[in-house]
Every structure is written in structure tokens, then in C-alpha cells.
Amino acid sequence: MNEAGERHDRLRVDLGARGYDILVGEDLVATAGRHLAGLLAQPRAVVVTDGNVAAHWLEPLGRTLAGAGIAHDAVVLEAGERSKDYAHLERLLDRLLDLRVERRTSLVALGGGVVGDLAGFAAAIALRGLDLVQVPTSLLAQVDSSVGGKTGINTRHGKNLIGAFHQPRLVLADVGTLDTLPPRELRAGYAEVVKYALIGDAPFFSWLAANGRDLLAGDRRKRRHAVLVCCRAKATIVGADEREAGPRALLNLGHTFGHALESLTGYGDALLHGEAVAIGLALAFAFSARLGLCADEDADRVRRHLEAAGLPSSPAGLPGGRRSPDEVLSRMEQDKKVVGGEPTLILARGIGQAFVARGVERRKLRAFLADALSG
Ligand SMILES: NC(=O)c1ccc[n+]([C@@H]2O[C@H](COP(=O)([O-])OP(=O)(O)OC[C@H]3O[C@@H](n4cnc5c(N)ncnc54)[C@H](O)[C@@H]3O)[C@@H](O)[C@H]2O)c1
Numbered sequence: 001m002n003e004a005g006e007r008h009d010r011l012r013v014d015l016g017a018r019g020y021d022i023l024v025g026e027d028l029v030a031t032a033g034r035h036l037a038g039l040l041a042q043p044r045a046v047v048v049t050d051g052n053v054a055a056h057w058l059e060p061l062g063r064t065l066a067g068a069g070i071a072h073d074a075v076v077l078e079a080g081e082r083s084k085d086y087a088h089l090e091r092l093l094d095r096l097l098d099l100r101v102e103r104r105t106s107l108v109a110l111g112g113g114v115v116g117d118l119a120g121f122a123a124a125i126a127l128r129g130l131d132l133v134q135v136p137t138s139l140l141a142q143v144d145s146s147v148g149g150k151t152g153i154n155t156r157h158g159k160n161l162i163g164a165f166h167q168p169r170l171v172l173a174d175v176g177t178l179d180t181l182p183p184r185e186l187r188a189g190y191a192e193v194v195k196y197a198l199i200g201d202a203p204f205f206s207w208l209a210a211n212g213r214d215l216l217a218g219d220r221r222k223r224r225h226a227v228l229v230c231c232r233a234k235a236t237i238v239g240a241d242e243r244e245a246g247p248r249a250l251l252n253l254g255h256t257f258g259h260a261l262e263s264l265t266g267y268g269d270a271l272l273h274g275e276a277v278a279i280g281l282a283l284a285f286a287f288s289a290r291l292g293l294c295a296d297e298d299a300d301r302v303r304r305h306l307e308a309a310g311l312p313s314s315p316a317g318l319p320g321g322r323r324s325p326d327e328v329l330s331r332m333e334q335d336k337k338v339v340g341g342e343p344t345l346i347l348a349r350g351i352g353q354a355f356v357a358r359g360v361e362r363r364k365l366r367a368f369l370a371d372a373l374s375g
């Protein structure tokens, strides 16, 4: 409980008129009606979710919405990254129009990052913009994708290339929902938790080293603490740089490497996003150490921590066979964070000291990748 005796904490994302609260705690799905009642422009919502999440969490959400006098419909998508495409976006938009949503109807995204990104994008463009409430149910979505307003879909050219910034009106991060999340998905989300510590919070890394195991095993109090710390970090970064002109780029730590590996393995079950990020974090630190920017010991601590959490830390054993450094490099160069042809990497001077490194020498990066890929 927090000081007011509530089973959640409240954070603010400071974006002026587009600012919003993030509630982190327990029982937030079952009490969502109370939090939404005074916020919605009209007592009507469409809940967008996927089949896995609906099986556990749609009924309690529907009950609290009904209890608060909020009329609602539900759209249940197929689970999985494949739903984040043009075809599913079109189907969702048609469905919303069939339901005769009005400009003041809100969308509630109940699910992981796939639901949040797709429903969020639909909210951004349906009737030129509907209010959106994020109810993230995966660890990844709670600490990352539900906060910050990035929404979008994938195309055959790559991930998240079509989208919009559309900030939610409220985020309800109920750590109780993590009880039904498959363990592999939980671990993948944990990689993003570690990312925040590595970017700018060395004491949080020490906390994770001591408590990560309990968190992964189901300790709700520790889950709540970690989600709160991450959301606070993301809220601060987004408040300072909504559209990624500067410091928000730090959130890409581990992601330029990670996206390249995801793209090589086909964005599927072979390598989950968070698993690719785990390898990317280990690589970002190992490369930083190789360049003499950070101590070898820090790179080792990062790698060992990821491994202890059951996450991969090396690209050497990637599913689908060994990849060449040029394959990885070319995928890195296709990443949309490329500026003027050179990948902008996020590197580190130590744990909690990430920075934006421009003009990294391609030759050194290639040599590093060659070693990393050969294991
Ligand atoms: N918008 C952003 O800022 C941002 C940031 C990071 C990632 N993303 C996107 O997020 C997506 C990944 O998100 P994700 O890892 O949450 O994937 P996801 O939405 O596919 O969820 C992972 C799996 O867990 C299931 N699931 C989710 N919550 C559950 C629960 N409580 N109980 C049981 N099953 C549950 C889902 O059905 C799915 O099968 C990617 O598309 C990525 O691009 C967006």
C-alpha cells in the first residue's frame, strides 16, 4: 500500500495538455471503472484485447466498467506480433466504425505491446483521434510500450515503420495481471527492466541483482517496485523529449543490435523482442568495453545478470544458424534510428551511464560483431 492506503502508486507524465497519470499497483483491472468514470468524455468505451488476455482479464474489466455505468464493447484480436499489420488495422477500424464509435468514445487497450500499439494507432486515426486508455498486461508493456505515446504497425519493410504519436489519457499497470503471463514473456519483459537500470540507475541495477529472482518468481511487491521505477524513468524521459529529438534515444539501449537480430530471425517465437534486447544490452556493454569506454567488469556483470534471469546474452547461438557480421551490420543500418547512413548506437561508460554515440567506426563495429557471432 502507498501512504494514502491505496494498493497503487500514481505517477504523472508531464506533457502539458497531453499529460496523464500512470497508476501502478494491484487490482487496477478490477477497479478500472472507478478510475475511468470521471475521465472519459462519454460513458462509452471499446475494449481492444487479444484472445490470451481476454481469457483472464476481459471479464473483470467488463464487470467494473458496467458497475461504473460505462457502456462497452470488446474487440478480441488474434494474439501475436502478426496482428500488428495493415490487414488487422483495417479490420479493427472497420469494426470500430461498425460499432458506430463517436469522436468522444474511448478505446481501452487491454493487453501487451501488440494490442497497445495496434489499438493505439487505431485510436490515433479513427475519426481523426479517439481517447485511449492503456491497460498493459505484459511486463514489457507495463514498463515500456504503454507509456510514451508511440503507436504503430509493421510492414514488409520492417517493424513499427507506420505509426503515430498518440498519448493515452491514462495508464493502468496492474501487476496482478503478470500472474497469468507465460514465464518466457515475463523474462523477455525483464530485459527491458534491466535496460532502465543500465541507462541511468546503477542503484536500481544493484536492487535487481538482489531482487530480480524474487520478482521473476512472482513477488508482487517487488514487481510493483520495479514497474514503478521503470515507469518513473520513462515518464521523465518522455516528459523531456516527447518526439525523440534527444534524450529519448537512450531508451534504444540494446535495441539497434536487438532489432537487427529480430529482423534476422523473423520477428517471431524464435527470438522474442525482449530476448533480442537482452542480447543487445550485453553487446552494447561488451562493445563499450572493447572501445575502452567502460570497464570489462561492468560488461561482465551485465552479461551474468541477464544469464541468471534466464535470458540469452550472446548472438552466437541464434536460432536458424550462424549469421555473418555483414548480415547483422546491414540490418543495423536499416534500423530507423539511422542518421545520415551511420547507425547511432547507445553505448555506456558504465552501469547506469548510457550515452548516444554518433559516428561509431564501422570497421571496429564489424570486427566486434565478427568475434561476438563466433561465440
Ligand atoms: N510503443 C512502444 O513504445 C513500444 C515499446 C516497446 C515495444 N513495443 C512493441 O510491443 C510489442 C511487444 O509487446 P509484448 O512483449 O507485450 O508482446 P505481446 O503483446 O505479443 O504479448 C506477449 C504474449 O503474451 C500474451 N499476454 C500478454 N499479457 C498477458 C497476460 N497478462 N496473461 C496471459 N497472456 C498474456 C499475449 O497474448 C502474447 O501472446 C512489439 O510489437 C513491440 O514493437 C512498443
Ligand SMILES: [Zn+2]
Residues within 6 Å of the ligand: 144, 192, 255, 273, 277
Ligand atoms: Zn524494447
